[in-house]
Amino acid sequence: MLLPVALLLALGVALTAYLWLAHQRDRAVAEATRELRNLSVTLASHTANSFSNHTILQDGIIKWLASEGVLASPAFFAERISSYDVHRELRARVAAMPQIAILSILDPEGALLTRSFAWPVQGERFPEAVALKMMRSDPSLQTFISGPSKSPATGLWIFYVSTRLQAADGTFLGILSASVKHRAFEEFYENIELGEGGAVALFKEDGTLILRHPRIEAAIGKVVPNLPPISGLLGAGGIRVSMDRSPLDQQQRLIARSPVPAFPMSISVSRQMDAVLAEWRAQRGTALAVLALLESVLLAAAVLAWRHLRQRALVAAAVAARQAAEAEVALAEERRQKQAQVAAAVDSMMQGFCMFTADHRLVVANQRFAEMFGLPPEGVAPGVPFEAMLDHAIGAGRMTRADAETTRARNLDLHAAGEASSMFRELPDGRSISECFTPTADGGWLVTFEDVTERRAAEARIVHLAHHDALTDLPNRTLFRIKLDEAIARARRGHGFALLYLDLDRFKEVNDTLGHPVGDLLLRQVTERLQAAVRDTDTVARLGGDEFAIIQDGVRTPQDATVLGQRLVESVAAPYELEGHHVVIGTSIGIAIVPPDGATAEQLMKSADMALYRAKGDGRSCFRFFEPEMDVRMQLRRGLETDLRQALAAAEFELFYQPILDVGSRAVTSFEALLRWRHPERGLMPPDRFIPLAEETGLIVPIGEWVLRAACAEAMRWPAHLHVAVNLSPTQFASRGLLEAITGALAASGLAPHRLELEITETVMLKDSEATLSTLHRLKAIGVRIAMDDFGTGYSSLSYLQRFPFDKVKIDRSFIRNLGQTRESGAIVGAVVDLCAGLGKGATAEGVETPEQLEELAAKGCREVQGFLFSRPCPAAEVAGLLDRLRSWAGQTVTG
Ligand SMILES: Nc1nc2c(ncn2[C@@H]2O[C@@H]3COP(=O)(O)O[C@H]4[C@@H](O)[C@H](n5cnc6c(=O)[nH]c(N)nc65)O[C@@H]4COP(=O)(O)O[C@H]3[C@H]2O)c(=O)[nH]1
Structure with a gap:
């Protein structure tokens, strides 16, 4: 590598030197060219000047000749040109120009007429003079330079500058010729x-x-x-x-x-x-010498460097070889350490681990694996055949022979196929082991084993929780749905069943009054009774709250379900002892039979629900079978709901008023406002036909507001001592805008608050009693009066009378109806009246229909009465007439 680079460098240097020399040569030539060019111009100019001097000289002589008349005519010329004067003039003029050897004048035939050199001339002739010839042939030629030639007199090189001589009339007279010395x-x-x-x-x-x-x-x-x-x-x-x-x-x-x-x-x-090029050549010599020196130095350096590098490369190769050897040693050590680490890691693994060669002999197995399968040390020694290991496991009782055979066949199959796979194994001691089989790159295989007993139990628990109710451990709605679908599938194969929907009656009251822990206890006891009432093949599920469902298996006739239904009603109705509380509840049951009452889960659930609705409507604590007309009723109810939503806007509601009288004076003290719905198709509807629906749908809140406003406005038309009583439903009572609705109605009508009486049923108290108490106090603060309605019908507690700030109590008409007939009724009414008197509250008896009832009530000290005996609820327009009629009736009665 280095050598080629050096050669390239040397070549580059040589090329550069060549180019530099070429440039220097061109410069030398250009310099000389410039000098020669200047010199040639200068010498040309000098030569021209010299020749000009000659022509000036000759012109001067010709002018002199002309002025002397010598040139006036050929005759004068012939006569005077050879005179001494002309010679003298020529000689004088040539003396000033040393470069001229002689000035001569020749006639047209070449005869010498005079000269500057000697006088007189000797008859010499120069007929060959080139200038004469030229001027004779060209009359326009004025000056001619001829020669060079050697002077016959001196032998020196000369040339001639000749000028034409002509007479005034233009006749060619000859030439004036100067012989010029080269030497000059x-x-x-x-x-x-x-x-x-x-x-x-x-x-x-x-x-x-x-x-x-x-x-x-x-x-x-x-x-x-x-x-x-x-x-x-x-x-x-x-x-x-x-x-x-x-x-x-x-x-x-x-x-x-x-x-x-x-x-x-x-x-x-x-x-x-x-x-x-002499100087350039000298430079070139030097440059070439320097270049040669440089190139040799360069090449020598390259060779030396190459040798040095080669030396170094050899040393580096030796070092690298030594390092590689050292690295190999280090690698071997590292590998040994890693192997030790792997062995330690394998042994510390939570999982069991074993690895086999391609010919099924053990490479390594860890302690955990040996423990799992109870293998002795010789059973996990490297080199042990797979089959021998299985025998050890059988010997330790951790594997049956059949298990071992299955394992052997499966592992060998997987090994042959080269596939990874995982599976579960149940050990005889009940533990679950997860196995992962993996082929290894060298043709062997390894298996990891994990004890997943706990995990599987936890998973099973999660699955159980996802399908069961946490409180009762009954199947929840999800599992119930699955079981129902399974039952429907069986029913398609002719195996009928019954679906029972159960709703606990009065559970809510127990829960609200005795608290949730007691409610939970009750639900668990109900569950036990339900499970005791059914067969093992039946399914009892809790759908939520106090709703249960039962899938009764193998129902052939409705009678089968009737027996169970009756048993359930009775069983649930039996009293409960819950943490010292004696509790009685009931259950309403809706029953749908498969196949007749539905082919799909949805249809069936709907059918059972409708039957349950009917059971509740029929007074609860009973069971009802689904009947197709229930579906029709349900649809009617839906239609009613639609109508109810529009009734307020359509102004279809009216208020009827029923008087409440003072027992002593028989005078009307107040009127109770009672709602009616004038339905466009169904006519005038009493409240019990739509108030529950309004409650369910929440429509009771806007409807109740309307009632408040209408009742207050109406009361303003009555005499000022009369009060107006308005019913508040539980939903309305719990609504956020209740106080605003009441104050709004009072403000809008201008009715004094004390003239408004709000009737609240016992069920309101059952709700969150602290919130209820607070609402009641706020109502009292407004100044309105509060009455407890239908006292005795609900889950009554006399303590309410003391706890809550009622102004009076309205005794339910069910007690009044039986007055004089049962001793209990009389006793209850008497006790309530006395209690109210003791607490400083008023008592009003509802549903007074007979004079006897009135009499007994009066005898028991009841202060106010209401009932058909005095008047049925009547439209507002009839209130004035009713007041008149009652007033005269009172007069007669009291005085009579
Ligand atoms: N058999 C018999 N019945 C008598 C007698 N005297 C009065 N009644 C009936 O007893 C009910 C008295 O009203 P309630 O107990 O508050 O019971 C009311 C009340 O709870 C509810 N209600 C009526 N109007 C409203 C309302 O505006 N809002 C709310 N939330 N509920 C209302 O509807 C229930 C039924 O109202 P009505 O059908 O008007 O029935 C009225 C009335 O017609 C009698 O001597 N014999």
């Missing part, structure tokens, strides 16, 4: 720092080499091949720089060639490439 230019070029290998060359337009420095003798005056024309140079922006092999000295050169402004010539400045 060469001296100038020598003074210029051209650098090593530098050269300057001046060319004519046609490529003829005019001069070169350093001079190449053989090439001067010759046309240089492949030289691009000046016109091309001008088109290329004036200067052409190229890297070429020079045609003059065959050297590789960098050449800058520039035209000479205003003259048909070009000048080139060049340097040998070797010179241009």
Whole structure:
């Protein structure tokens, strides 16, 4: 890895060096190009200046000749051009320009007319002069540069600058020609720092080499091949720089060639490439040396590093091998410790545990397992065959042979199938063991054993509680439903049964008066009696509160159920002794027979319920069979309930009033308001036909409020000494808004509170007596009067009279009815009247129908009476007439 990286690095360094050198080379060439370009421009400009000086000189001479009239005509010219004056002028002017060797004037045929050098001329002729030829053929040509050629006089290289001479009339007269010395230019070029290998060359337009420095003798005056024309140079922006092999000295050169402004010539400045690149080459040498050094250092370092790393890797491998060996030792130790821990854990497990190899030999088993199956140490030694272990368990009496055989077959089957499974085992000593069989990865198997005796017992208990009533341990409603469904299923197979619904009569009173513990005791005793009355095959269930149900099995005729029904009524009615209390209750029973009274549990329960309802309606403590017309009645009741809900809004209620009279004066003291429902179809209905329903449905509360308001309002129409009595039902009494309803009725009517009397039955007292007492005191605080109604009918307690703040007691008409007929009635009425008198409370006798009854009541000291003897309840409209009638009756009776 390291070596390739080093090689790559070395390559990178080499590449960088190459690129740097290429760049340096380009820079050197560019630098030289720039210098040569500048030099060529400068020299071109200098050369142009030199030639301009010549033309200026010649123009000056021509102007002088013209001013002297020499050029006025060919004749004048011929006459005067060779004069001494002209010679002198030429000589004077050429003296100022040392680079000019001689100034000469030739006629058109080449005859020398005069010169600056010597006077007079000797008849020399130069008919081959190129300038003459050119000007003769081109009349527009004014100046011409010719040569180079060697001066015949000095042998030096010269060239000629010639200017056309013409007469005023345009006649061509000849040329004025200056022979210019090469040397003059060469001296100038020598003074210029051209650098090593530098050269300057001046060319004519046609490529003829005019001069070169350093001079190449053989090439001067010759046309240089492949030289691009000046016109091309001008088109290329004036200067052409190229890297070429020079045609003059065959050297590789960098050449800058520039035209000479205003003259048909070009000048080139060049340097040998070797010179241009000399410095770069020196740099390159150094750079390559450095590079070579760097690369070798790099490679050497890489090799050294690689060797070092290899060394380290070898050391690391050795260390790793040693560590691996150590780790293996540690792992083995850890494994040993873990095995020890597992063994300890297995032994400390609450569960029994055993593990077998694929060939059914014991690997390990814990102490708990050995205890469970009474196995001796040799029975749980590693390597013991499974079968031998079973034999030990049989020997210890923890397994029967049959159990062992089943276990053997099952475990071997599961093992063969490779399946996990769990099961329960009942040990001969009654304990329950939960077993979990699990195949192991190595082909063996293990089993865990848990003693679940307690858990199963608890589960069974929970199941029992879920299906049984906690108080009586009878099946509860849930189990009853299951049993009922089972009985229905049996009935479908022709095995009939009876369903009995039982409701305890007056249980509530016992519970409320004697307390819940006594109530519970009563329920348990009732349960015992019920169970004693039925057969083992029957089911007695408690559905809740004081409701029981019995499934009487194997009923073939209603007679079978009648016998049981009668037995139950009698059994429950027998007195109970409960913690010193003598208690008598009863039971009402509704009976439905299967199959006739229903095919489903719901139908049956409904049928039995309706029969129970009938039994209660028929005075309780009896049993009734379901009859289909009960269903009809039930539906009628439902219809009545619907109507009752609408009756208040439909203003179908009315109040009737029955007078209550003072026994002594026979005067009316008050009226009792009695509710009637004028039903649109059923006509006027007495309260006992709808008040119980109103109670059940809670409608009694709004209806009772209406009664209070209507009664108070009506009483306001009566004489002020008359009171009005209003019945309060238990539900109404317990309702939250009772006090507001009463004060609201009083406020709305304006009736004085003492004129309102509230009649409350004994059953109200049976409820939460503390709350009842508090309500009664609050009512008293308002100022209303309170009467205990129907005294003697309920679960009466004379102590109520003392405890509760009643103003009077209304003795139930059942006692009055028997006055004069039974001694008990007379005694009871007398006792109540005396008690009331003793407590300072009034007593009113209800249901007085005969004068004899009135007489006896008067004799017993009863203060007030009410009954048909005086008047039946009558509509409000009749109260005034009734008062009149009673008043006159009283007058007659009292006075009579
Ligand atoms: N056989 C016989 N009966 C007599 C005689 N004198 C009076 N009665 C009847 O005895 C009942 C007296 O009312 P109650 O004991 O408070 O008994 C009342 C009362 O408990 C209840 N009730 C009536 N109106 C209301 C009401 O507005 N609210 C509440 N909660 N209950 C009412 O309905 C019960 C029955 O009322 P009614 O049918 O009007 O029956 C009235 C009345 O007509 C008599 O000499 N012989």
